[in-house]
Amino acid sequence: MFGLGELEAEAMEQLWSSTDKLSVHDLVDRLSTSRQLAYTTVLTVVTHLHQKGWVEREKRQRAYFYYPSRTREEAVFSAVRAMLDSIDDSAAVLELLGPTLNQAEFTALTRGWARRVS
Structure with missing residues (x-):
């Protein structure tokens, strides 16, 4: 963990x-x-x-x-945040999260990712 x-x-x-x-x-x-x-x-x-x-x-x-020193939820958030921050490839993020997202969430994520990397 x-x-x-x-x-x-x-x-x-x-x-x-x-x-x-x-x-x-x-x-x-x-x-x-x-x-x-x-x-x-x-x-x-x-x-x-x-x-x-x-x-x-x-x-x-x-x-x-x-x-x-922090809750389980805070520890999970920190770990996920660190993992996402270490990914430079939007395709990897979409591969990880894509199957669990509906179309609106997927669109918002790709828009947000495009703003982050530009």
Whole structure:
């Protein structure tokens, strides 16, 4: 998902689905339902997510509690926006979106794309 590794994506899913900030212990418990994970492995994953800007953290006594820095929807939008910004070929965009668009949407998209690249 969005340039994240498999375990990073699973950790993000757990953080997005929680209404509370989660400690590494919380994440170990939640992620260990599908496989056995070491505390240090999960700590490394959330540290990387923090460094990448995906999560924020709050220190409580000796432990950090992690929470997403943006919603799942914002992350999806950013990923799609980055992908579209990297495409220089309108044919590629139309190939990607064309089958899902009605004629009016298709016309608006091609007009908008023509203005963007001109």
